Ligand SMILES: Nc1nc2c(c(=O)[nH]1)N[C@H]1C(S)=C(S)[C@@H](COP(=O)(O)O)O[C@H]1N2
């Protein structure tokens with residue numbers, strides 16, 4: 001398996017080889033990458049972050065201005081809302097992520113709330129739009145007219161949470177061009193399309209933003225009072241992934257193996273992980289490894305005695321979060337080509 005796995009060259013999309021999981025932190029060189037357009041070339045000396053819209057005092061800040069503000073670090077898992085798409089049958093459109101459309105890093109920067117307080121958010125504010133410097137044309141129908149910037153909004157209440165960060169360091173290193181240099185958002189606990197890279201403009205808005213990346217794309221139909229309405233994808237759902245053994249691997253019969261992986265639940269802690277060897281009819285608890293870290297994936301392992309008879313076997317892992325929400329066996333069709341959190345089958349050959 002190449003390291004990382006190239007899913008697309010232009011724009012660059014790289015998958016983290018999930019079987020390399022060996023700790024909480026994903027090394028920067030292996031962290032997955034999802035770009036929609038070419039990486040913008042940004043000169044950090046001339047770069048400015050604009051804060052405008054429904055604020056008392058519009059701002060235009062340098063990177064040094066931002067670095068002089070109180071710093072905050074948190075460890076958080078990012079997951080693309082399309083992660084695991086390859087497991088869906090029949091196939092749906094979009095990047096064919098296997099297990100590695102997710103990775104974990106320690107992020108250092110400032111709270112978005114501190115910046116918004118500096119600008120003075122007006123009482124009429126409803127949302128905060130985060131705009132990236134990257135720009136391009138969407139190629140798939142239905143497409144918006146002309147080139148657009150990657151942009152997403154947050155409801156004002158979310159934007160004011162202290163754990164929504166604007167970061168310039170990833171795992172203690174300067175943020176790289178691929179991951180959003182010089183400044184990106186980290187919306188911990190939300191699918192990663194919310195964590196806008198190459199930030200250039202923050203607009204405090206009095207209305208709800210209807211941009212492409214939260215209406216046509218990265219949105220889903222939610223049934224409200226009998227009407228399906230288009231809702232932007234937001235919080236991450238509970239999920240477990242198996243890092244070892246690999247799908248289609250052959251294992252010896254009557255052998256002691258440790259199944260291991262990670263599980264995450266966005267803003268919530270993982271309460272338990274279970275393993276099934278019979279398609280979900282019965283489940284046995286796995287062991288959670290290490291201290292729980294809110295927003296970061298939870299490592300887990302399971303001491304397995306492989307079956308005594310040769311043949312085919314399918315392993316499933318299932319996580320449950322601290323509120324009791326757990327994973328379904330099937331994909332919810334209302335979510336179409338995003339938010340896959342059904343239990344992923346790892347089919348093995350026992351020899
Ligand atoms: N400006 C900008 N921000 C972006 C994107 C993008 O294409 N442009 N992709 C989003 C998506 S869909 C994902 S999954 C994450 C990926 O972050 P990473 O490449 O650092 O792993 O960035 C998000 N932020």
Ligand SMILES: [Mo]
Nearest residue numbers: 034080081193
């Ligand atoms: Mo994504």
